[in-house]
Amino acid sequence: MPLNTKRFINDKVKEIKNKAGKSRVICATSGGVDSMVCAFLAHQALGKNLIALFIDDGLMRENEPQTIAKILRKKGIKTVIIRTAKVFFKALKGKEDPEEMRKAFRHIFYKTLGNAVKKYRANYLIQGTIAADVKETKGKIKSQHNVLSQIGISPKKYGLSIIEPLVKLYKPDVRKIGKTLGLPKIIYERMPFPGPGLATRVIGEVTPQRVKIVRKATVIVEKEIKKLKPFQAFAVLLNDRATGIKKGKRAFGNIIVIRSVESKNAMTAQPTKVPFKILEKIQKRIVREIPQVTKVLYDLTPKPPSTIEYI
Ligand code: XMP
Helix, strand or coil, X not given: CCCCHHHHHHHHHHHHHHHHCCCCEEEECCCCHHHHHHHXXXXXXXXXXXXXXXXXXXXXXXXXXXXXXXXXXXXXXXXXXXXXXXXXXXXXXXXXXXXXXXXXXXXXXXXXXXXHHHHCCCCEEECCCCHHHHHHHHCCCCCCCCCCHHHCCCHHHHCCCEECCCCCCCHHHHHHHHHHHCCCHHHHCCCCCCCCHHHHHECCCCCHHHHHHHHHHHHHHHHHHHHHCCCEEEEEEEEEEEEEEECCEEEEEEEEEEEEEECCCCCCEEECCCCHHHHHHHHHHHHHHCCCEEEEEECCCCECCCCCCCC
């Protein structure tokens, strides 16, 4: 049965109000569709008692903290940006195994939220976990950053009580809710962006320098592929190097992969049939604008056997 978005919103607003009462609540927003929908929903239920937290962990896309805070504040949502990149990079230092990286990210993420909840004397954390996050984590495909109790980790460990209003929904319904809630179109139509951010697109160690390379490439890929309206498109930095020629000299540079996929609910995905002209333009821009890169590839693999992200 198709989702009745108005009824869903009314039910969830009631549920959040009943749980939270007059207490203060924090919503963790990464700028992705799910967490933004969650923030707007919680605002409808709680008004001034809601604080949206944007954790600037150094792993976000270009200008993301400012862009997202502006949208939240325009809606009248009290928004706090926590600048804590150093702590995240320290936690990720020396880690190359994807699950180790994901778990380190998850730990610091909830620790940061636990501290914020204490600081702002909030009683609850609202977060935008959706059905696919839980399914993949429980299925041991990968540990999504926002799944705890479903795999036996008590949020109390971080001093948190968690509310997850979207946990039964998949992405298309989340977008519909976002539209009904009055989110800006650029948000409810936005490509998904994972909570651990660009760390899911850096193979090998996640350092500020390596994130900077993939961030620049991401801007280019998103801009040039946007008109094809893929489900999700981004750049990935590999852990290998390739010999190239830059300014007439040998250069042993970085390798960037362009990833673009079509999907309905992120559980399966097909590579986008990107016209070669667009791929060529992206390649030229990446090699020209990011001096450290000597090779650009396009990923043709569907999910399964690949996943959408790289870690
Ligand atoms: P995968 O890579 O598992 O991704 O095929 C499926 C969808 O989930 C997003 N993704 C995440 N989202 N926390 C999130 O909030 C995570 O840890 C995470 N890992 C992957 C991914 O971007 C894709 O849309």
